Amino acid sequence: MTDPIRTLVLDDDFRVGRLHQAIVDERPGFVALEPVRTIAEARAAVRDLAPDLLVADVYLPDGDGIGLVREAGVDAIVVSAADDPATVRRALRSGAHAYLIKPFEQRALVGALDRYARFRNLLSGDRALPQKDLDRALAILHGSGEAASPSRSATEQVVLAALGEDEASAAEIGERVGISRATAQRHLAALAEREAVEVRLRYGATGRPEHRYTRRA
Template sequence: MSGIRVLVVDDDFRVAGLHRDAVAARAGFVALEPARTIGEARAAVAAHAPDLVLADVYLPDGDGIEFVRSLDADAFVLSAATDAATVRRAFSAGALAYLVKPFDTRVLAERLDRFARYRNLLAAGRPLSQDDVDRAASVMRGEREGPSLARSTTEQSVLAALGTDEASAAEVAERIGVSRATAQRHLTTLAERGVVQVGLRYGSTGRPEHRFRAGG
């Protein structure tokens, strides 16, 4: 079963069905059969290992927020409860989002899209920089992505080495005393954020060389 697996936990079968259908309508998501109790939810988690759980607070056999706290999975809390204490408790339990019922299913769809981007940003096979962490947090909060105020020392050195010139990863590496692979990794990350531009220089033989220049 490919895609982001989502489990809805709600004792109202009509509401659970609406939320399940909203999940199923999003590309890249798989809606599991909803659970109506914490007991059913625990069994579903054990059987299907969902990536995301959408849990109500008030369930027949317990507290949905405490269930979220016990999970080794991401979660949203979906509840009619609007008191600040409940909302704070949901976030302290690890919920990535709190949606106040009733809400338009488009609101849930938008949060699901944010979650997909959040997961993608944190799925890198390399160590994450502060910018990577800040971008993931900003995406989940719905904020506009921007460069972090705190760049790593190496990234600062890479940008300083570029200055106003165009350079290859090998040239940058030589200027700041790091390996070419390290320079390439940081330059690629900066290019993905729009901090540097990438061009190609074609020589007489061989493959074209990537050239980097500061400035988005």
Template structure:
């Protein structure tokens, strides 16, 4: 079972910076670069052809304002800029940006934001109505709030349980669907099995160690 790949449009007039951001996106599990453009006009042309799931947008572009682009297109976006003025940050958030990163930053910072975004989208997926605690969980994941360890821990387990709602999965398959590491999926699934939250059975192949398969208890 293949996980969805979240598509990302990079909007930055510095081709070196854009290339670095694109490499980070391509290296992030569950993400792919849809394209990289230098101007507002190029971004609008790309968006007219195919809407991405997420944009990474600089503020100052040769032909316009990246924040106004975010405001006008209605696509999830992180604003990434050297501009660190409070007014600019507030304007970006008011325009609908899901996050704001000040250049320069460690590559891991963007990787972490992408991981949060994938889990945020997973929690908000589906057509059914959402309970308030589910919405709060999604926002806590996205913003990495200090309530931190407990929220993240329960959020990861809930992501895995949601994945198991689609059927019996190995730890590797569950990791691919949810975007967590295989080691994390294995550890959390094993813990939930001992707690009686999920059940596990062994699948024996033609050779090697048996594989653990997990499923939700009814």
């Protein structure tokens, strides 16, 4: 199974940190580490736990969250009440993949997490990356990729992105996304009903035929 995206939340407000932790834990393919409240705690967690993603505030009691993003070398989403262009530019310049201005609705963080998961999936592995795949990954990350259907759930969007241009079974998609085969099967079936994917049967030597899914052009 694909390893979950280990995510560290950094926020000096305990309640906000727990809220963001809960949002992360609800997303398919993510696992939230214990939230931290200071730069010192975040540095220790980065060193000892090696998170894949930071969800970091800017103003912390003992320092600057953007500076931590720059020094940690870990993918990051910055969340802050700071809405001045200079701070936003500094965050993006320091490596943040997204910037959310507090207060924001839960769906804003959900969207940023889901876009990051799709971006990460497209850039996984060691194969050479065609320009079209890179362009698609960057478009998804910045929210300018394909528009989501109003009836398509966030999980279905992740499943569809994991399918990519390949043909795959529900078990293979489950491994890529970090969900069970049954869950992947359910979402693939819903996508097939809306003609977002095509289904064909592959017959082996014995046993039941395997359902194989491909994304429609």
